[in-house]
Amino acid sequence: MPKKAKAAVMTAPKKDLEILQYPLPRVERGCILVKITCCTICGSDVHSWVGRRTAPTPIILGHEIVGTIVEMGEGVTRDSGDRLLEAGDRITWTIMDNCGKCYYCREKGLMMKCRHLKKYGHDRCADPPHFIGGFAEYCYITPGTCVIKVPDNLTDEEVAPANCALATVVAGWEAAEIKPFENVLVQGAGALGFYACALAKHYGCRRIIVTDVLDHRLELIKAFGATDTINVKGMADEEIIGTVRDQTAGFGVDCVLEVAGLPNLISLGLKCLRIGGRYVEIGNSYPGANFTYDACDLMMRRLTIKGIHNYDAKHLQMGVDLLETTHEKYPFRDMVTHSVSLENMNAGMRLAESGEAIRVAVLP
Ligand SMILES: [Zn+2]
Ligand SMILES: [Zn+2]
Structure with a gap:
């Protein structure tokens, strides 16, 4: 595994994303390091990029992510559906890491409004573990995230928009x-x-x-x-x-x-x-x-x-189930109309902003 990896970082809104390198984190207990295989550009990434809504900087945007497990921290054995996990498995995960213990998590069933919420592609990336957004080569998944193993019959492009859209x-x-x-x-x-x-x-x-x-x-x-x-x-x-x-x-x-x-x-x-x-x-x-x-x-x-803003872990599982059972009936794969490399990220953002593309896939 390399010591460093690349990410497309937004240092300020309305500015081109920059390709920067950060050190890869040591994989702590309960965490997973994922090699990103596809991240689609969501409308909210565009909102942050053009400054329509404020995002902390520097930031690695992108949260509609799918990737393969590189390394699992101690204690990680199964996904949230109790399926066995191992290195090389393809996974998707909730947009948020929630604490499971606060007023909203425990009492009100609103995990997406957790008082200690962390969201992939939404938080500042200046400090380790850095890799907490999708426009990068890797993503570091923390213990409060619900992870779902992706069925083999789905393509990366079909699955990527599942965890947001x-x-x-x-x-x-x-x-x-x-x-x-x-x-x-x-x-x-x-x-x-x-x-x-x-x-x-x-x-x-x-x-x-x-x-x-x-x-x-x-x-x-x-x-x-x-x-x-x-x-x-x-x-x-x-x-x-x-x-x-x-x-x-x-x-x-x-x-x-x-x-x-x-x-x-x-x-x-x-x-x-x-x-x-x-x-x-x-x-x-x-x-x-x-x-x-x-x-x-x-x-x-x-x-x-x-x-409705964001969702609960069960909704992501239902989404993946919908894709798995109906992907031959509905052309979900046609929703990704364009794809770009990480280096061409800015062209991808402009395409997403233009409305010409339905979803643009970033393939690092
Ligand atoms: Zn989104
Ligand atoms: Zn909470």
């Missing part, structure tokens, strides 16, 4: 309490939208309506189970609401999932709900995403709004 959608899905034959509206045909459609189809939803402004994405999402797509570019809100109502016997959808990350979609989405409908907000992961809505309508039409 997919697991978050699964958490949102659970919060939405969607039942078979319900009608759902997905606002946004990006990676989260693709997963939302696959879940909706898998669960037996009736109408799976998707809105976006990019035709090529709306075309691709049909392969993930979307039954109706609406390119809303240039359409007035009333026209969009009318189209959704027409597709749902005049009532509106049972549930809306917002995965585009555009605050002005929220009031529109709420109006697309039937009486008693549920709205799940998943996409707006940067501050200042304000919206206004008539509280009288919220009350009179008995609407529910839920916010």
Whole structure:
């Protein structure tokens, strides 16, 4: 094993990432050193890079990671599903390391809001173990992380987005309490939208309506189970609401999932709900995403709004299960439209920012 390894480091927002070398850490008890095989660029990496949200620097961004075990610290024998682990195994893991003992971990079942939370690709990398983000050759996994062995029948590109995009959608899905034959509206045909459609189809939803402004994405999402797509570019809100109502016997959808990350979609989405409908907000992961809505309508039409940020370990396992059992049915592998090397990281970030790519894979 080399003594040092490379990482693409963000030293300040709006600045190109720099390839730096850091010493590889000694593998402590309960920890795992992983050789990264693929990390996909998430929308939130782009938000941090362009300064839309603040990130501590220097930082190794990237959290949608998959890799193979190089070394396991004392005491590590099995993954969170009790599967035996050994060097060379391919694994994915939760975006967070949580303590398991605090108020939110223990009492409220909100491990993603742990009071001692550490998140891969979100914390400063200046101090050892340095390798705590995905845009690097290695990643150092600490004991509060839930690790999952990756099924052999999945490719790295299929698995990489699981521990952010997919697991978050699964958490949102659970919060939405969607039942078979319900009608759902997905606002946004990006990676989260693709997963939302696959879940909706898998669960037996009736109408799976998707809105976006990019035709090529709306075309691709049909392969993930979307039954109706609406390119809303240039359409007035009333026209969009009318189209959704027409597709749902005049009532509106049972549930809306917002995965585009555009605050002005929220009031529109709420109006697309039937009486008693549920709205799940998943996409707006940067501050200042304000919206206004008539509280009288919220009350009179008995609407529910839920916010979902990150997920619980079980949602990651469900995501991997979904991929394992349905990857021949839905073209998850087509979601990675571009790939770059670590050295070409900045080109990859620009591609991700442009919206041209659905997911860009970084292959160190
Ligand atoms: Zn993410
Ligand atoms: Zn905790």
